Amino acid sequence: xxxxxxxxxxRVLKTGQSMTLLCxxxxxxxxxxxxxxxxxxxxxxxxxxxxxxxxxxxxVPDGYNVSRLKKQNFLLGxxxxxxxxxxxYFCASxxxxxxxxxxxxxxxxxx
Amino acid sequence: xxxxxxxxxxxxxxxxxxSTLRCNFSDSVNNLQWFHQNxxxxxxxxxxxxxxTKQNGRLSATTVATERxxxxxxxxSQTTDSGVYFxxxxxxxxxxxxxxxxxxxxxxxxx
Numbered sequence: 681x682x683x684x685x686x687x688x689x690x691r692v693l694k695t696g697q698s699m700t701l702l703c704x705x706x707x708x709x710x711x712x713x714x715x716x717x718x719x720x721x722x723x724x725x726x727x728x729x730x731x732x733x734x735x736x737x738x739x740v741p742d743g744y745n746v747s748r749l750k751k752q753n754f755l756l757g758x759x760x761x762x763x764x765x766x767x768x769y770f771c772a773s774x775x776x777x778x779x780x781x782x783x784x785x786x787x788x789x790x791x
Numbered sequence: 792x793x794x795x796x797x798x799x800x801x802x803x804x805x806x807x808x809x810s811t812l813r814c815n816f817s818d819s820v821n822n823l824q825w826f827h828q829n830x831x832x833x834x835x836x837x838x839x840x841x842x843x844t845k846q847n848g849r850l851s852a853t854t855v856a857t858e859r860x861x862x863x864x865x866x867x868s869q870t871t872d873s874g875v876y877f878x879x880x881x882x883x884x885x886x887x888x889x890x891x892x893x894x895x896x897x898x899x900x901x902x
């Protein structure tokens with residue numbers, strides 16, 4: 681049972697490049713989330729999904745897009761990366777009214 | 792939005808000591824969770840505890856929802872307890888169990 685798996689684990693982008701972060705969960709959870717973690721600021725919600733085919737904005741959605749075409753996958757896209765998007769990105773999933781489980785994180789550097 | 796405050800921000804303990812971490816939140820919640828982020832960055836769910844008391848080994852947690860606070864107790868601390876402890880809450884309205892995180896308590900356990 682792998683839980684929540686994120687790929688890649690590390691990535692360096694040049695300003696203006698695009699990329700997609702992949703998240704997969706095998707717990708049949710309805711809800712999935714993307715957070716970013718910056719020093720001294722805890723985790724902040726970027727986008728989330730309450731089920732297959734749905735997405736919604738979180739606290740800091742600007743510059744990101746998401747898609748949930750399959751229940752087990754949640755993709756986070758950066759169309760034109762900026763240095764301000766240098767961060768550690770975490771994907772999480774949870775069932776209805778239950779605990780959240782996190783992936784191992786993706787460390788992204790935009791130069 | 793809801794405010795989540797954790798105290799103390801930093802804590803240094805000798806191995807074997809006990810400690811209490813506090814989480815205050817500004818609104819009624821239906822979901823409160825405690826996480827441990829280890830030195831390698833992995834986020835581990837410790838407790839799902841919207842109210843009441845739970846225990847898991849040397850760790851226990853209590854949430855008093857009516858007074859809007861939660862406590863995490865660590866007994867007989869070990870060096871492996873080092874890392875950052877986060878409290879996260881979700882509001883009943885809005886759906887999706889969207890968690891808002893505190894800024895964490897950085898714990899270091901020394902020999």
